[in-house]
Amino acid sequence: MLEARTIEIVKSTVPLLESANTALTEHFYQRMFRDNPELKDVFNLSHQQTGRQPAALFAAVLAYAKNIDNPAVLSAAVERIAHKHTGFSIQPAQYAIVGHHLLETIKELAPDAATPEVIDAWAQAYGALADIFIGREEQIYTDNETRTGGWRGPRTFVVQEKQTESEHITSFLLAPADGGPVVDFRPGQYLNLHLTSDKLEHKEYRQYSLCQAPNGKNYRIAVKREQGGVGSNFLHDHLQPGDSIQVLPPSGDFFMEVTPDTPVVLISAGVGLTPMRAMLDQLQRLHHQAPVHWLHACENGSQHAFKQDIQSRRQADDNLNTHTWYRTPQACDQPAEDYDATGLMDLTRVRDAISLPGAHYYFCGPVPFMAMVKDTLAGWGITEEQLHYEVFGPHQSL
Ligand SMILES: Cc1cc2nc3c(=O)[nH]c(=O)nc-3n(C[C@H](O)[C@H](O)[C@H](O)COP(=O)(O)OP(=O)(O)OC[C@H]3O[C@@H](n4cnc5c(N)ncnc54)[C@H](O)[C@@H]3O)c2cc1C
Ligand code: HEM
Structure with a gap:
């Protein structure tokens, strides 16, 4: 539970955050990748270059600061981000790294405003949010692991079929190499691929929506070849029937939930x-x-x-x-x-x-x-x- 004074200080930094805008998160990512280059094997660097991930993180940080006294407003975003994180196998220890770079970023970009009191308030606020994510992510990991056909972390799958679906879209049918069942997902959710190859500069995580209903045996995804895209071109050009690939359990907060009489x-x-x-x-x-x-x-x-x-x-x-x-x-x-x-x-x-x-x-x-x-x-x-x-x-x- 955050103290009223902490909440007040964090809220008082909203104008500062707004004036910095995505310069805040761009600076954060630059210093994090400089000091922790191993995270280049975790994040999608194309999303850094296009600015989409710094924009997504900035929106989340700003929303947190604005609604820190009303966390219910944030619950949908927390759920979405936690699902995204589990697809990248994010671990509790990594929260300290992110927290460190976030606080250092505030100090470096706003040295005058970053008084010890402000830094301390943000440290506490960050810690409270990190605890929420860590708790929810552990629930998702455990749920994935304990359900029939479930697992935790990467599992080796084999490409059973590779089928052209259109000029740019190819589908892949993936089944576990161990011959076991696969956990059911909710239609709308996505599969997380962990791509490792000497053809790739970094390890890459990519998400692909599951495109057939759950059947307990295999998963089908369909991938569009993106011009200049690292992962989709790798999958189109190099992943062939019989090849192995590392797959993390399905995740995602976008799924269909309807009763039989719902149009x-x-x-x-x-x-x-x-x-x-x-x-x-x-x-x-x-x-x-x-x-x-x-x-x-x-x-x-x-x-x-x-x-x-x-x-x-x-x-x-x-x-x-x-x-x-x-x-x-x-x-x-x-x-x-x-x-x-x-x-x-x-x-x-x-x-x-x-x-x-x-x-x-x-x-x-x-x-x-x-x-x-x-x-x-x-x-x-x-x-x-x-x-x-x-x-x-x-x-x-x-
Ligand atoms: C929940 C979810 C579900 C998804 N489901 C599907 C799906 O079912 N099917 C599917 O095909 N995709 C899906 N995607 C998208 C997929 O995860 C990948 O993002 C997509 O395949 C592109 O990945 P890539 O590695 O080929 O491209 P990336 O390497 O990630 O690049 C993405 C784009 O950015 C461009 N780019 C890279 N660097 C720069 C730069 N410096 N300046 C400007 N542009 C740049 C690339 O040219 C490319 O067009 C889904 C994504 C999410 C989050
Ligand atoms: C409180 C701390 C954190 C916040 C507020 C946060 C916020 C976010 C947001 C908003 C997204 C985008 C979600 C979406 O697209 O739906 C995201 C994605 C991601 N986060 Fe976090 N995050 C936090 C901690 C971490 C930590 C500790 C790591 C581990 C190093 C991490 C790694 C990632 C990765 C790899 C992605 C996907 C990036 C991509 O698609 O390019 N995050 N996070």
Whole structure:
């Protein structure tokens, strides 16, 4: 329990944090990687270079300082970050390293404001937050380890199948090398790969949404080749059927939680369809009673992953409605058969069909796409509680 004076001091530093903005977290990461270069094998350095991780950390630190007297506001963020951390195998001892560099950063960037009282208040506040993370992360590790088919840390999996799903997306079916079962996940959650190879400068952790419903035996992920991307190009170019790969248990706070009478609308763009496919698979396996809508946007037929799969599912299931947008169809793409509309996704086209009382909306794709989806649905009066989204990278609020 933090003392009132500590809370007051931390809150008084909010204007200082706001004026420093992401310079704070950029400085923090620079000094941490300088003094603890072993952490380059933990963090995704591309997210450092693009600034996405410093921005995500800054948003979290600022939110903590602002809401330190009202921790309930932070619980969703804590849950999301704890899940992300467990996918990177973060350990309690590493919190001291991060805490040290955070306090040194405050001293270095604001030497006048960083009085001993301010540093002491931040040390206590950081310690309290670190304890919350450490506790929640241990719960997630233990839960993953003790459930049927569960494990802790890396486990060796073998690539059973490697399948081209579109021009840029390839799926991988992964099964444990020990032949044992695998722990169930909640559709929407992701798998964490730990990539180690002499072809990579650093060890790399990458997250991939599971794209088929849990079956206790194996996991399927689908990976888009990103231009200049370290992990996705490694997986596309070097990971072949029969090869081994280190896998950490599934995690993630984005998952489908509905009753049989809940209408479900799954909305995706590009490779953002992967968590939606796991949800659809699950809904169909459970013979979901309420209507299910699948809305997808992609560039054209050559980039339309799982096209046949979704078409077959629709043909076999009267309860499933689909609508597809191609931004720039090719001459060989067949309207009505391959796609329903041209251009970017326009939800007003399907407003009547998807405006269903009590429906839940799950969406994933590039951040501007998801912002459009959220704004449109919120504009129709759909509540925050009905909207669920996943960011394929360091978190950003929409
Ligand atoms: C919860 C979650 C679920 C995900 N699910 C999926 C999924 O199902 N399928 C999928 O394909 N992906 C998914 N991702 C994304 C995936 O984890 C990887 O981020 C993605 O594959 C790219 O990784 P990479 O190593 O190829 O690229 P990285 O090396 O991480 O690079 C990312 C991008 O940054 C660019 N970049 C790197 N350095 C710089 C620089 N200095 N300046 C400018 N740009 C730079 C790269 O060119 C690249 O385009 C998910 C991510 C999360 C967090
Ligand atoms: C109280 C302390 C901490 C806070 C507030 C914090 C905050 C965050 C946030 C906001 C994210 C992004 C989450 C998301 O994308 O959803 C994140 C990711 C991450 N954190 Fe932490 N973190 C803390 C401690 C640590 C520690 C001790 C480590 C271990 C060295 C660590 C390593 C990571 C890694 C590796 C990622 C993923 C980075 C990436 O995707 O590039 N964090 N953290």
